[in-house]
Amino acid sequence: MIGLKHILGIVLFGGALLSFGQADSLAVRYANTITQDELREHLTLLAGDAYQGRDTGKEGQKMAAAYLKEQFTKDGIPPIPAPHAVAITEGYFQSFGLLEEQSGAIRIVVGERVLEYKRELLYFNEVLKADVPIAEVVYLGDGEQLPQAGITGRVVLLNGTLLGQGASMLGPLRERVEKLRAAGASLVLVGVPSLVALMEGIHLGGSRMRLEDTGAKAEPMKSGAQMILVDEAAMDQLLRSTTMARLAHKHRPKTIRVACQVMVSPLARHFTGENVLAYIRGADKADEVVVITAHYDHIGVENGVVYNGADDDGSGTVALLEIAEAFAKAKAEGHGPRRSVLVMPVSGEEKGLLGSQYYSEHPVFPLENTVADLNIDMIGRVDSAHASSPPYVYVIGSDRLSSALHTVNEQANTMYAHLLLDYTFNAESDPNRFYYRSDHYNFARKGVPSVFFFSGVHEDYHQPGDDVDKIRFDLLQQRALLVFHTAWILANREERIVVDKPVK
DSSP, X not given: OOOSOEEOOOOOOSTTOOBTTBOOHHHHHHHTTOOHHHHHHHHHHHTSGGGGGGBTTSHHHHHHHHHHHHHHHHTTOOOOOTTGGGGOBTTTEEEEEEEEEOTTOEEEEETTEEEOBTTTEEOSOOOOOSOEEEEEEEEOTTSSSOOSSOOTTOEEEEEGGGGOSGGGGHHHHHHHHHHHHHTTOSEXXXXXXXXXXXXXXXXXXXXXXXXXXXXXXXXXXXHSOEEEEEEHHHHHHHHOSOOHHHHTTOOSOEEEEEEEEEEEOXXXXXXXXXXXXXXXXXXXXXXXXXXXXXEOOBOOEETTEEOOOIIIIIIHHHHHHHHHHHHHHHHHTTOOOSEEEEEEEEOOGXXXXXXXXXXXXXXXXXXGGEEEEEEEOOOSSOOGGGTTSOSEEEEESTTTSOHHHHHHHHHHIIIIIOOEEEOGGGSTTOTTOGGGSSTHHHHHTTTOXXXXXXXXXXXXXXXXXXXXXXXXXXXXXXXXXXHHHHHHHHHHSSSOOOOOSOOO
16 A cells, blocks of 8 residues: 655745745755766675675674775765864774674573573563572553553563564564663563564574663663563463463553573673764854764675675665765855754664664764754665655654654755655554664654655565665665755755654
């Protein structure tokens, strides 16, 4: 089914447009530097086998980071200036520490039975540092309503059946777990109907990564409660006196006695990932920054097969290269943006949005001065819902925090890109929960207006077949133009867009 709404923006206001129906000739001049040939040239290299799938912390990701830096340097974009450069290496890299876990680093022992990773339990990050004996759990149903008190230091049990089916439950689950972490829960157990069915809907590598401890600046979500998903049959054994099916009918918090122990094995290896920063300093409003992001990592090599990730997210990465070149050329010719523009390819997205999480907690430029984040993740293909539709792009999150961001994006589309804007996945009821699944979310949760550009999932998503020969470079170019023009307007309009909606 084609999206719930297809809206072509018609509202024009402020800043970079001269009048109704009249385009900004400077914006058009520099947008014309974004070409299909250059997009193809960059992507053919970055999504080639030599880059080994760009797995975070591994050689291929380092090669990609070096290539991105080389291109930004060629475009005449200087290193990050002082005092912002304190945390930047080589003038372009924001490095962050990572811990890669062994498979099965967490186990749950129930009597003589051991629940193991990918068999009876699943987790995505490992923050526990010692074994944890559990004598009781607090059952909170789907976790939407938290009790006024009594969570701090407790082990919480959630019922995954109440949150959705298969992988669709992971979006709302992440929201609930973040609230529980903020409330001080020590551990979150989630009973799921079928762990096997859940794993079929998501990509799981042979290891998991998390950010290393980052000291006083770290937030509770990094060092707080570990979330562990447990197959319902195993969870019923753990509960002893009841079952997850019976608990599904309980609507009040309930304390349940249990007897088990969470066992933690040592972590395997330390790595570093890099965000790559290209900073085009603005003119009279230079302290305000428009950020444009895309993740350049992918999932590497599995069983000798390279996962090249041409669409995910090679497409967004090469769009960033062309957008950075366009802004740099405008500045070099005396037509630079009024506000500063930070073009930032990030890594660690495939490991849990880690690179953007690190930046959001260690921003090089203050988040209070960050006008918006425009995030690109997979814009090079056509999904099944649009097999016969005009050129389109999914727009997610543009109206969640700022009405003005939504209007500016539609304005840019009407004047320049002429795409069908599909808001299907922007619905808060969207079972895919894409709003929470890409790097813009780490800006949005901090109150920065954010929008996610996306062309949808296809049969090669997280598969070896996500290669360059399947990319629609005409659509990639057209979608990149929308992002560029939206950024141009945001960077040049007189008034900064206003946050007029609460963070959710």
